[in-house]
Amino acid sequence: MALKKVLTIAGSDTSAGAGMQADLKTFQEHDTYGMVALTAVVTMDPQTWSHDVTPLPLDLLDKQLNTAISIGPDAIKTGMLGSEEIIKRARQTYDEADAEIFVVDPVMVCKGEDEVLNPGNTDAMIKELLPKATVVTPNLFEAGQLSGLGKLTSIDDMKKAAEKIHELGAQYVVIKGGKALESDKAYDLYYDGQKHVLLSTDKFQSSYNHGAGCTFAAATTANLANGESPEDAIIHAKAFVASAIKNGWKMNDFVGPVDHGASNRIEKIEVYTEEV
Numbered sequence: 001m002a003l004k005k006v007l008t009i010a011g012s013d014t015s016a017g018a019g020m021q022a023d024l025k026t027f028q029e030h031d032t033y034g035m036v037a038l039t040a041v042v043t044m045d046p047q048t049w050s051h052d053v054t055p056l057p058l059d060l061l062d063k064q065l066n067t068a069i070s071i072g073p074d075a076i077k078t079g080m081l082g083s084e085e086i087i088k089r090a091r092q093t094y095d096e097a098d099a100e101i102f103v104v105d106p107v108m109v110c111k112g113e114d115e116v117l118n119p120g121n122t123d124a125m126i127k128e129l130l131p132k133a134t135v136v137t138p139n140l141f142e143a144g145q146l147s148g149l150g151k152l153t154s155i156d157d158m159k160k161a162a163e164k165i166h167e168l169g170a171q172y173v174v175i176k177g178g179k180a181l182e183s184d185k186a187y188d189l190y191y192d193g194q195k196h197v198l199l200s201t202d203k204f205q206s207s208y209n210h211g212a213g214c215t216f217a218a219a220t221t222a223n224l225a226n227g228e229s230p231e232d233a234i235i236h237a238k239a240f241v242a243s244a245i246k247n248g249w250k251m252n253d254f255v256g257p258v259d260h261g262a263s264n265r266i267e268k269i270e271v272y273t274e275e276v
């Protein structure tokens with residue numbers, strides 16, 4: 001059977017733990033055919049590791065998107081888009097391509113930096129992307145912004161935010177408690193419009209987890225493309241990223257990426273589910 005074609009619209013992380021590099025590695029680990037339309041190139045200062053985001057010209061993005069649409073992706077994932085213009089392009093790409101699956105990772109800050117890339121982007125994501133999203137995968141901060149509820153600190157807060165984000169049009173919402181929620185386990189909350197399901201794994205080391213968010217959303221996209229139900233796709237993506245984090249490694253004094261291949265090469269991690 002032909003491989004499913006999965007397109008990511010995302011930035012390049014030259015350190016290759018996150019961004020389109022994480023997406024492509026994860027797509028490959030899931031036996032899908034990964035494709036990329038690049039929005040920007042992120043480079044790091046070797047002395048301080050401060051990030052520099054260089055956007056690609058819009059006409060170059062358009063050419064990539066046209067090429068990708070012509071190939072006919074089965075699923076589309078968005079990562080770092082960076083501007084309202086690009087957010088609109090991502091939406092148009094989904095509308096024009098005949099893809100059934102649209103996974104939105106609502107990246108708002110370039111990981112490792114605290115600054116929101118551009119507040120207008122949040123409104124554009126709400127208007128353009130959420131109404132079409134099969135699954136949206138905000139972390140705690142992003143869920144607070146999308147829902148308008150601000151700082152989220154508990155599972156109850158996550159439930160309220162998930163309901164708001166679902167009302168904005170996303171079919172399935174998974175809020176990553178992950179590293180930001182103070183807890184002994186790594187919790188994520190999944191909401192399908194009817195039930196809330198709390199997913200958990202052990203919490204592993206958190207020094208070398210660069211790229212975890214991208215990897216989780218990419219795995220969810222690939223699982224959906226391969227025909228899994230949204231709930232299974234998310235649970236299996238969590239297991240995949242938990243193994244990647246457990247086996248994360250030190251790259252230099254500043255950063256350590258997850259091991260995108262750990263779930264297939266080293267060990268499987270169990271995910272616990274509970275309706276809450």
Ligand code: ADP
Nearest residue numbers: 139176178179186202203204205206212213216
């Ligand atoms: P983001 O990078 O978007 O902020 P997170 O790193 O918080 O996202 O979460 C990505 C995925 O990794 C989620 O499923 C989250 O629960 C999981 N995760 C994050 N940190 C850990 C950890 N220390 N141990 C196990 N799982 C984790």
